[in-house]
Amino acid sequence: MALSRSTMVAILTAVPLSLVTVGAPALAQPTPAFSPLVASVVPGLDKAVRTGALPGSQRLSAAVSLKLRNQSELDKLLADQAAGHARYFTPQQFRDRFGPTQGDVNRVTDYLRSRGLSVTGVSANRMAVDVSGTADQLGAAFGTSLSKWHDASLGRDFTSTDSTPKVPSALSALVNGVTGLDGHYKSARRSAEVPGTGRSVGNGPAGGYTPAQLRSAYGLDGLGEDADGTGQTIALFEYGKFNQADIDAFDKQYNLPTAPVAVKDIDGGNTDGDAAQSEVEETVEVVHAIAPKAHLVVYDAPNTVSGEIDMWNALVADNVPVVSSSWGLCEYDRSLAAMQAVDAVAKQASAQGMTFFAASGDAGAYDCERDTGTSHAADLAVDFPGSDPHVTSVGGTRLGLNADGTRSFETTWNQGGGWATGGGVSMIFDKPAWQTGDGKRQVPDVSAVAYGGEYSLYLQGSWTSGGGTSASAPLWAAYLTLVNQRAGLIGKLTVGSLNPKLYALGGLAVNDVTEGDNRFYKAGAGYDMATGWGTPNGVTLGDALLG
Structure with missing residues (x-):
């Protein structure tokens, strides 16, 4: 069933079910009382057609997300850190204070194994339990059944549950949701394939701006000759591969002193072929343009909800200082359980002193419009994970330069054809304390150049011009890496x-x-939901952030 705005908000703010003591006899019962995981309802099934039951012997994987502990204390810690009154936690400190206890994990895994499922992994923070089993076993474990579905608007088949997943009532206070049993909507790139304008704005091979022009426009040269990312690490959150030879061609053109990009595969990495190659290569090259000597790691996972959560958990376990994601999906097309699971890990990232940037989307205030098959294309909507309060949402601008490389103008990115910077009001997340007024979280927070054709890039074997908020997000990540280098x-x-x-x-x-x-x-002047606060101002902003 599809969730209305009011229903999703009601689910998010619902009071959790009370904890019931779990004992061995209760877990041993073949038919325990179940409580529904209402946040795990699959979005958009009303647009799809059930084509038959999934073969009971077909093997699948899923992820069970567990809840944080001591939430009010965590909220206070994050507020104290923001005010400079508390130091960052290590991953181990966070797990021991706010993650599920080992006893909590054991209760959940004992139940899963009692249903014949294999526990294939537990995240380092204990917030995700990966399992595998047959369709029959998973259906029985979560009080539902699994079927084959077809969405004509997407032009593809997918697997989904037939009803709301459930867990034993004795575990309902521990389990946030189950993901991976559905594959209806996938995260989309935000996006290297913005159509160019045919005009030449910069000195790059395809008419876009060069790294030197981008650095000059945002005052990064004032950070000093040594501001190159040395000693820093940036992670890119990806669902695809790249060709190192393309990156090398870009670096050679601009004489950038870079090292080969490292790769860390999560859950076996993405196996969808090269459909996302241009997206990954764009984000790598934008980072190299701004912070060429930073150690760059591409985290690559299957484009599934379980893959997404496992990648988040891997990033916080590695405690990467700066992360950028150019992938997203409008809030309407996400299950609430998936967003809650990511939000819990995003809180951990904040507590550890990590900075996470995400693209705000490329369809303007109608973020779902860019999602294939959505039923909410005409609705005002925003992009997740950028809508999460613990993520910095990055919008887009159109940039003009003077002859000396300084900014001559900068306006909101809106180039027609539905291509424009994402922004608006979340229907899920409350407005955080640092945003004024009541209501819901507003995005974007900041922006940078995104207009189609304003980046000169070497993608999939040739020079081209690109753009989108998939470029502005890594630009901000690379800029903040230079600020962190200076902090050290x-x-x-x-x-x-x-x-x-x-x-x-x-x-x-x-x-x-x-x-x-x-x-x-x-x-308009000050904060707005078109470009947030604005674009990087090199030394001035760096000094203010470190002051």
Whole structure:
């Protein structure tokens, strides 16, 4: 069933079920009482057709997400960190204080194994339990059945549950949801394939801006000749592969002193072929343009909900300082369980001093419009994970340069044809304390150049021009990496969670973008839901963040 806006909000704010003591006799019962995991309802099934039961012997994988402990204490810690009154946690400290206990994990895994499922892994923070089993076993374990479905608008078949998954009532206070039993919607790139304009704006081989022009536009040269990312690490959150030879061609053209990009496969990595290659190569090259000597790691997972959660958990386990994602999906097309599972790990990232950037989307204020097969294309919507309060959502601009490389103008990215920077109001997440007023979380937080054709890139064997918020997000990640490099040189902590610090500055240290709209919301002085606070202002913003 599809969830309405009011239903999803009601689910998110519902009071959790009470914890019931779990004993061996209860777990041994063949038919325990079940409680529904209402947040795990698959979105958009009303648009699909059930074509038959899944063969009972077919093997599948799933992920069971567990809830955080001591939530109010965690919220206070995050507030104290934002105010500079508390140090960052290590992954182990976070797990021991806020993650599920080992006893909690054992209760869940004991039940899963009692249903014949294989526990294939437990995340380091204990917040995700990966399992595999047959369709019959998974159906019985979660009080449902599994079927084959077809969505004509997507042009593909997928697997989904026939009803809301359930867990034994004795475990309902521990389990947030189950993901992986559905494959209806997949995350989409935000996007290297924005159509170019045919105009030449920069000195790059395809008419786009060069790394030197991008650095000059945002005042990064003022950070010093040694501001190159040395000693820093950036992770890219991806669902695809890249060709190192393409990256090498880009670096050679601009004489960039880079090292080969490292790869870390999660759950075997993505096996969908090269459909996403241009997306990955774009994000790598944008990072190299700004922070060429940073150690760059591409985290690559299957484009599934379980793969997404496992990749988040791997990133916080590795405690990567800065992460960028150019993939997303509008909130309507996500299960609430998946968003809650990611939000829990995003809180861990913030507590550890990590900074996570995500593209705001490329369909303007109508984020679902870019999602194939959605029933919400005409609705105002925003992109997840950028809508999460613990993620910095990055929108897009159109940039013009003077002859000396400085900015001549910058306006909201809206180039027609439905291509525009994402922004608006979340229907899921409450407005955090650092955003003013009541209501829900607003995005984007910041922006950078995204107009089609304004990046000169070497993708899949040839020079081309690209754009989209999939470029502006890694640009911000690379910029913050330069700020973190400077922090280390002067004995300061890394910036960590950017949003609270950024909003505390009130727009005093960014390039405010005041012109244009994103098909609904207009830019103006100060914060707006077209471009957020604005674009990077090199040394000025760096000094303010480290002050």
